């Protein structure tokens with residue numbers, strides 16, 4: 593079985609073979625689709641297609657990667673899902689059930705794309721997270737079955753405008769859905785590729801400085817609980833994403849607080865999953881109506 597890491601190159605699904613990326617549609621002689629969203633339903637066929645191993649490809653170092661799952665029907669995200677993040681964040685409180693909000697799919701960008709700080713907004717923060725990709729339609733899924741609904745995982749940053757997040761009666765979804773506020777990647781990694789699917793490390797670096805260092809072993813509500821809980825609210829579709837929450841170390845609750853700044857590089861490292869390096873850019877202009 594071919595180990596599967598799937599990347600999005602110019603909108604076409606590619607599989608990583610050694611250090612080259614093979615176009616799945618061309619490499620399979622047209623047996624498999626090119627659209628990364630359609631490939632999700634054909635993962636078993638990708639794993640079994642040994643023609644892909646021999647096919648020519650583009651060197652990984654020369655490819656510009658987009659978000660591995662470019663058009664999910666929805667993105668869900670867990671808030672307050674690590675004890676150390678709850679303790680650093682006065683607005684968060686422990687809860688008996690997952691706290692779940694949405695991010696808009698229009699916020700997705702790839703693993704090396706810029707994070708654009710909106711004009712006139714100064715409190716933009718980082719949150720490194722494990723992102724889970726749904727494999728098939730899921731409704732009322734028992735916890736014990738939930739990993740069976742996962743196509744794989746990737747890395748993510750749940751970029752957040754902290755001022756907007758707590759404005760008025762709070763609006764988490766829009767605060768975390770500005771364009772470019774959902775970098776993901778670099779690959780979709782199938783679950784059987786992981787050394788331990790329940791203990792994935794995640795680190796965040798601001799330029800060279802480590803600002804977050806956690807493991808999904810510390811999730812208060814682990815992946816199967818999140819999927820089960822959400823599937824009792826909304827039908828999950830193939831390709832839906834679930835940001836699973838961030839460990840401690842965000843900028844907002846430091847003394848003094850720290851925010852993303854023009855010219856920095858935000859690096860996200862999930863050993864065994866992959867690494868992102870997103871440059872931070874300040875948008876020009878005056879911003880929208882306030």
Ligand code: ZN
Pocket residue numbers: 669670671719721750835837838
């Ligand atoms: Zn988050």
